[in-house]
Amino acid sequence: MLAWWLAEHHTEAANAAHAAAEHGAEHAEHIPELPNLLGVGYHVLSEYAPQAADALYNTLWRIGFRDPMMHDPQYTAFAAFENVVFALLVIIGLSAFFISGYLRLRRSPKEGRLSRRALFNEIVVLFFDDFFGQVLGRREGRKHLPFIGTLFIYILVCNSLGLVFLGKAPTANLSFNLGMAVLVFLYVHFTGLSRNALGYLKHYPGELPKVSELGMGCAGYPLVWFMAALFSMIHILEAIIQPVSLSLRLFGNVLGKDVLLGVFGSLMLVPIYAWISFYFPWQTPFLFLGLLLGAIQALIFSLLSAIYITLWLPHEGGEEHA
Amino acid sequence: MDSNAALGLAIPFGLGIAAAGSAIGIGTAVKGAMEAMGRQPEAIGKIQTAMIIGAAFIEALTIYALVLGFVLMGKIS
Numbered sequence: 001m002l003a004w005w006l007a008e009h010h011t012e013a014a015n016a017a018h019a020a021a022e023h024g025a026e027h028a029e030h031i032p033e034l035p036n037l038l039g040v041g042y043h044v045l046s047e048y049a050p051q052a053a054d055a056l057y058n059t060l061w062r063i064g065f066r067d068p069m070m071h072d073p074q075y076t077a078f079a080a081f082e083n084v085v086f087a088l089l090v091i092i093g094l095s096a097f098f099i100s101g102y103l104r105l106r107r108s109p110k111e112g113r114l115s116r117r118a119l120f121n122e123i124v125v126l127f128f129d130d131f132f133g134q135v136l137g138r139r140e141g142r143k144h145l146p147f148i149g150t151l152f153i154y155i156l157v158c159n160s161l162g163l164v165f166l167g168k169a170p171t172a173n174l175s176f177n178l179g180m181a182v183l184v185f186l187y188v189h190f191t192g193l194s195r196n197a198l199g200y201l202k203h204y205p206g207e208l209p210k211v212s213e214l215g216m217g218c219a220g221y222p223l224v225w226f227m228a229a230l231f232s233m234i235h236i237l238e239a240i241i242q243p244v245s246l247s248l249r250l251f252g253n254v255l256g257k258d259v260l261l262g263v264f265g266s267l268m269l270v271p272i273y274a275w276i277s278f279y280f281p282w283q284t285p286f287l288f289l290g291l292l293l294g295a296i297q298a299l300i301f302s303l304l305s306a307i308y309i310t311l312w313l314p315h316e317g318g319e320e321h322a
Numbered sequence: 323m324d325s326n327a328a329l330g331l332a333i334p335f336g337l338g339i340a341a342a343g344s345a346i347g348i349g350t351a352v353k354g355a356m357e358a359m360g361r362q363p364e365a366i367g368k369i370q371t372a373m374i375i376g377a378a379f380i381e382a383l384t385i386y387a388l389v390l391g392f393v394l395m396g397k398i399s
Contacts, residue, residue, distance in 0.1 A: 245382065248389055252389045256388055296374060296378050
């Protein structure tokens with residue numbers, strides 16, 4: 001009897017919590033996330049000035065912002081807009097920080113008077129030089145260091161934005177990660193083309209045995225052609241899968257972390273009486289997990305890009321074929 | 323059975339199987355890393371880095387299943 005009464009009150013409280021949980025988050029039928037600055041701003045605007053909110057939303061929709069995957073269709077344009085705004089904030093913030101370090105380095109030529117920000121720049125660059133120099137080799141590593149280092153820092157900071165109080169990680173969007181992965185794909189193949197010239201096409205069939213070595217006489221020719229076709233298909237498929245897997249890995253990890261934080265953050269502490277329930281930051285232990293995972297995923301993305309670049313450089317060692 | 327029931331039955335099972343597979347994989351990888359660390363304690367830093375990278379690769383396969391779960395969850399009416 002007491003259990004039934006408690007259950008009934010809990011259902012009431014759950015309904016109240018459900019209705020109240022929509023205050024910051026989006027609608028109930030899609031994946032919950034923590035509220036971010038722009039979402040809260042839009043919500044407040046739509047309560048106090050609905051026409052302005054509608055006009056803003058229509059403008060965004062007409063410009064072309066869409067995010068159909070994770071949000072319900074009424075909110076999709078603003079979700080895409082949030083991603084773009086946060087990404088731009090990251091770009092501007094990071095550029096300002098590192099460029100100011102570079103300017104201070106140029107302004108104080110004496111060794112003993114380097115400022116701390118310039119030293120921080122140096123620490124970062126030396127870390128990349130050590131780490132990616134192991135994969136790419138010293139000389140090549142220096143050439144591709146800007147691209148890979150930028151990828152690492154950018155993804156790291158973007159992932160960490162989801163942990164800040166009113167922030168959203170732009171990498172929790174598949175289109176965003178796919179854009180970065182396509183950029184990596186174009187860079188890798190452009191590097192391959194510019195290094196190997198026409199030997200670029202020779203990478204696809206791989207290293208085939210000569211027909212005279214096979215010892216099968218005339219029947220060796222169809223076999224070698226078959227092997228060439230098979231290996232070409234495998235390598236083309238691998239080249240297509242690489243950006244897909246890069247983007248999906250990053251997207252899944254960051255979205256999973258955001259959803260975990262959202263689900264735990266929207267749990268309300270509901271004691272027996274529903275009117276003294278309140279939000280409690282249950283997601284605090286998972287913030288550290290999110291920090292670790294974000295760093296690991298940034299490292300994986302940039303390291304994989306470096307490995308893909310290495311695979312296309314002219315052979316220093318043997319290449320393993322499937 | 324209608325599609326909602328089928329999806330509701332299949333998504334958690336699929337995720338569970340993917341998680342089990344990657345658990346076995348990561349367990350094997352970490353086991354190898356632990357043995358290597360035990361044999362050569364001065365190389366612990368490098369082995370740890372390689373272990374983390376390998377674990378992230380294996381975990382990515384489970385994440386693909388999770389992404390599929392997210393997409394299909396939106397199709398349950």
